[in-house]
Amino acid sequence: MMEFYAGLDVSLEATNICAVDGDSNVGREAKLETDPDAIELLLAEWGIHLKRVDLGAFSSSAWLFTALADKGLPVICIETRHAKAALNAILNKTHRNDAEGVTQMMRAGWFRAVLVKSESAQTLRALLVGRKTMRGKMLDMENMIRGLLCPLGLKVGEISVGRFDARVRDLVAGKKELEAIVAPLLDARNAMRLQLAKLYRMVLTAARSDSAGRRMMIGPGVGALVALTFRATIDNPARFKKSTNVGAHFGLTPRRYQSGQADRIGSISKCSDELTRAMPHEAAIAILTRIPKNFKLRLWGLRLARKKGLKRAATAVAVLLHKIGIGGSTSQFGASGKRGRVAAAA
Template sequence: MDFYAGLDVSLEATNICVVDGDGKVVREAKLATDPDAIELFLAEWGVQLKRVGLEAFSYSAWLFTALSDKGLPVICIETRHAKAALIAMLNKTDRNDAKAISQMMRTGWFRAVHVKSEGAQTLRALLVGRKALLGKVLDIENMIRGLLRPFGLKVGEISVGRFDGRVREIVAGKKQLEAIAAPLLDARKAMRLQLAKPHRLALAAARSDNAVRRMMTVPGVGALVALTFPATVDDPARFRKSTNVGAHFGLTPRRHQSGQTDRIGGISKCGDELTRAMLYEAAIAILTRIPKNFKLRLWGLRLARKKGLKRAATAVARALAVLLHKIWSSGTTFRFGAGGKRGRVAAAM
C-alpha cells in the first residue's frame, strides 16, 4: 500500500501526518523544524512514502532542498491550492492542516511549485535588498522635501549628486533648520553609499551572465530588468511555450464565466510582483523613451491610442516577457527588423 505525508511547517515546529492509500491516518507527530528530525520520523517507520507535501512559503525552499537531498519524495504545493483545501475545515489547527496536506498528496489535487535553485535565490536576495535600500533612500529624500515645504523652501527637480548641496543651500542662515537637516542629510549620504554596493554587485552579475547580456539587447531592457527575469524564472525549461510566461507573472486578464455571464477582468497579478513591476517599467520605457521604432514599440503605440498608455504598457510587458524567454531559451539576441509584433531575434554568434 502507498503512504503519503503532509507537513505543516512553521519556523519552530512542524506538524506531520501520514495517511495510507485509503486516507486513514496512520501516524502523526509534532517535531522541531529540522530536516534530520523529520527524516528520522519518516524513515524509522520502515514504509516507502510515495509523496511528501509541504506548502510553499519563505522557509519551504530550504526545507524542500534539505529533504530532497535525503532522498524523500518532497513536493512543494501552490499556496492557493492549499488554501482552498484548508478553508473547508471547520477547525483550522496546525494538526488539521498537516492532515489536509497529506490528503492532497493522496488524491493528487495539488499543483507543484518550482523551487528555485540556490543561485536564483541568491540573485533575488541581491535584487530585493537593493530595492529595499533604494526605497529607504527615496523615503528620506521625500521626507526632507516635506519638512522644508511648510517654510516655503523648495528643493525642486535636481540630480542625485546635487541634492545634498541644494538642501544645505536653501536652509543656510536658518540655524534650527540647519540643525534638523544636517543629520538627515548625513543619513541619506550613508544610505546612498551602501546602496552603491548592491548596485555594483548587480551590474557585475549582469556582465558575467551571457543570457542576461543577450536579454539586454532588447531596447528598454537594462541590467536590473534582465537580472530580475532569470532570478524569478530560474530555469527556462519550466515553460514548454514562451507564451505561458505572461500568465506566470500575472500579466494576463482574469476571466469569469458562468452560464450567461462571461466577463473579462483586469490582469490576475498572481505572479511575482517584482518581476511584473520591472517588465512594466521596461514597457513604459519602450513606449515613451526609446527613439528608434521596432515592431513591439509600434504595436504598443497603436494599442496606446486605442486603449490608453497603462493598458498598452501592460500588453507590451506581457509580450516582453515572452520575448525575453525566447531569447534566453533559444540562445538568440534581439535585432531591429521584421518578425512579428515582438520584434526580431537573431541567432547569437
C-alpha cells in the same frame, strides 16, 4: 508494501506531520521542531514507505525543501492557492487539521507542484530586493528632510539626486541649530546613496554575465534591473515548454469567468510576484512612450495602444519581453546596429 503520503504544516518553530495511507486513513501524526534532521529521523522511525512528502510554499520552503530532498525524501512543494482552497472546507483551522488536509489533498492528486528556485536565483532575488529597499529608504530620508524644512519656509524644490545635499546645506546655511539637526540626516542619506551605488554595480555585473539577461537588454528600454528580475524569477527557462506560457505564469494574461450564459474576460490575473510584473511593465511603458526609435515591437505596441489603450498595450509588450528572455526571437527589436549583439547574446 502499503504506500503513505506525508504532509507537513510548517512554522518557524514547529512542524506538524500527518501520514495517510492510500485509503485516506490517518496512520501517523506528530509535532516536532522545524529541523530537517529531526523530520528525517521521525519519518525513518515510523518505518513506512513514503510515496510523497508535501511541503507548502512559504518564506523558508526553499531551504527546507532542499535539505529534505538532499536526504533522499520524495518531497514536493505545492501551490498555496490550491492548498488554501482545499483547507477552506475545514471548520476548525488548526496546525494538526492543516497537516491532515494537505496530506489528503496530495493523496487525491488535487495539487500543483511548484518550482523551488536554485540558490543562485534566490541570491539574485536578495540582491534585487535589497537594492529596491535601499532606494526606498534613501527616498524616505529625502522626503523626511523636505518635510522638516517646509514648515520653516525652506523649500528644496525639484532637484537632481546629485545636487540634493548641496541644496539643503545652502538652505540651512547660517542657521546653526538647524544645521546641527540636518547634517547627520544628510550624512545618513549620503551613506545610503553610496551603498545603493554598490548594489547597482552588482546588478549590472550579474546581468551582463547572464545570457538571458544580455538577450533582453538588446531591446531599447530594457535595462539590467528588468533583465535580472526576469532571470531571478524564471531560474530555469527550460521548464516552460512554450514561450506563450510565460505571460500566464507571471499573471499578465486576463482572467476568464464562464458560468451558464455568462462569459466574462477580466483584468490580468496578477497571480505571481509583483516585482516580476512591475519591472517589465515599466520597460514596456518606456518602449511605447519614451524611446524615439521605431522598431517592430514598438510599432506593434503603438498600434495596439490606439485600439486597446496604453495600459493593455504595455501589458502585451511586457509579455513579449518575457518571451524574448526565455529564448524567443530578438527580431522584434529590428536590425539596425543590433545584429552583432543579437548573435553574441544568442
